[in-house]
Amino acid sequence: MTPGPKSRALAATLRQFESPNVTFLADDGSFPIFWEEAHGCTVTDADGQAYLDLTAAFGVASVGHTNPAVAAAIAAQAQKLIHGMGDVHPSRVKVALAQKLSALTPGDLGGALLGTSGGDAVEAALKTARVFTGKPGVVAFTGGYHGLNLGALAVTWRADFREPFAGQIAPFAVHKPYGEFLTELPDGVGAVLVEAIQGRGGIVVPPPGWLESLKALCEKSGAVLILDEIFTGWGRTGDWFACEHEGVVPDILCVGKALGGGLPISACLARPDVMAAWGVSTGEALHTSTFLGNPLCCAAALASLGELERLAAPGLARERGAFFIEQLERLQSQFPTKIRGVRGRGLMLGIQLTSAFAGELMVQLLHRGVIVLPAGDGDILEFTPPLVISEEEITHAVTQLKLVLS
Ligand SMILES: Cc1ncc(COP(=O)(O)O)c(C=O)c1O
Known part of the structure; x- marks a missing residue:
């Protein structure tokens, strides 16, 4: 079952019209296939x-x-309101989603800062930590993946993603070995950012007690623990959030991916006092974007969360x-x-x-x-x-x- 004539023709067209580094198009046409439809796992x-x-x-x-429930919610919302003014005149569904996010995440996490991609949620978390602690430094981990925006790239590990942009990535992060117990945080560090289980880094499960030790170290050092549960969240690892397996509630939580049921939406949530450090808006949000709280994405997320609960x-x-x-x-x-x-x-x-x-197994x-x-x-x-x-x-x-x- 190799890519058929239509996939091959689409590859030839894409080669002409997309930036060349984005999609890997094998010269012999053996990869990729072009998706037309998907239902369930098919x-x-x-x-x-x-x-x-x-x-x-x-x-x-x-x-x-x-x-089907997500598709129906998108279709219904699309008849009413596709786009709104996220941080000026928000939509009703944005309010409903923010409330639902607080209800479904551990502890008293809330105060949603919505974004579009996982990288957005990470950037929002980095800024939130800085605003709360006053310290710019971040400890991240070898093998970590947090997205490719320039802020997120500073905490993502892989050299091949970072090196082409040397000089554009701010040097606020230091990487420590994933899974290694730390006894202290370097000077100027206000946050520890970690995946509860590393995904792109290779499905790496840290040793028992490690997340708990990071949380304790953050408490002792006046830093905040940011958990990136963009991949691990919403039930994937057998708990609503992988941190629950360890009994750890972070100070800041990043979610995305499954949240939108297929539409792009992410969120950064935090402890109330941490999020409050942003101060109250007096008319100009310090961190927002055109599509923040997009109604179509919020409606999809509410339906996706409803399905995750039902299932x-x-x-x-x-x-x-x-x-x-x-x-x-x-x-x-x-x-x-x-x-x-x-x-x-x-x-x-x-x-x-x-x-x-x-990679070879993937093609085969x-x-x-x-x-x-x-x-x-x-x-x-x-x-x-x-x-x-x-x-x-x-x-x-x-x-x-x-x-x-x-
Ligand atoms: C743990 C983790 N954080 C952040 C991201 C970045 O998300 P996005 O690609 O939506 O920016 C990813 C993406 O794979 C991820 O796995």
């Missing part, structure tokens, strides 16, 4: 070929692609994740020279390969009708499917994986 390409999506399209489609998302992730991990562990015992380990939590899983051939699996992504340094094959994936679909995926490993 994606159909421009040539009518069906694929099983084990990525939820970057962890977004937790409630399934084109979820009891954390339980679903735990149950299907346990089934998936068992099959992956069996595969590991069959292919010990190719699979070094299986890791993750809930439906945020990965297999660690014995060398960096995840695509040709067998399964969409996956590599992670880490190309040595991790990542599985973050829609939470509604069935046991049959998991079994089918693992069977295909076995065939490409054989």
Whole structure:
């Protein structure tokens, strides 16, 4: 099942009209496919070929692609109000979403600062921490991924993303080894920013007690703990938020991805006293954007959150994740020279390969009708499917994986 004539023709057109570094277009046409439709876990390409999506399209489609409740909410909102004046004359749905975000996130987190992308939420969190603590420094971690906006890039780890922009990235962040217990924070550090489980870094689960130790260190040092749960949030790891597994409530929380059910929306939430440090608006918001609280995105998010609740998302992730991990562990015992380990939590899983051939597996699996992504340094094959994936679909995926490993 290689990309058909329509996907190949679309690739040729895209090559002419899109900035060249964005989409990888294989010269021989073997990658990518062009999506036409997607429902649940099934994606159909421009040539009518069906694929099983084990990525939820970057962890977004937790409630399934084109979820009917989300699609209906978008359609209904589109008839009434598509765009508003987010920080001047807000929409009713923005109010409803801000309230819902406070209700569903841990502790007394709230005071939503809405954004469009995950990177936006991270930037809002960095600014919030600075405003509250008065200190610009941030401790981030090796392997961390927080987005590619210039502020977020300062805390993202990977050199290949950062080096082309040397001189444009402000040097306010210091990276410490992910998972290593710290005894003190460097001078001038007002925030520790961390993923509860690293996603793009390679599905890395930190040691038990580590997040708790960071929280205690922040408390001791007058710093705030910012948790980036953009990937791990909304049930994916088997709890509403991965930090709940450790019993940790951050001072600032970043959410995105699955929040909008497929529309772009993110949020930074904080402890009331932390968010209050911004002060009350006297007419000009210090941090906003044209599309802040976009009504269509807010309506989609409310529907997506409603679906996550109806589906009891954390339980679903735990149950299907346990089934998936068992099959992956069996595969590991069959292919010990190719699979070094299986890791993750809930439906945020990965297999660690014995060398960096995840990219090759991605292409081979695509040709067998399964969409996956590599992670880490190309040595991790990542599985973050829609939470509604069935046991049959998991079994089918693992069977295909076995065939490409054989
Ligand atoms: C943990 C984490 N934070 C932030 C981001 C950035 O989100 P976005 O690509 O929407 O800017 C990502 C994206 O993969 C992510 O995984």
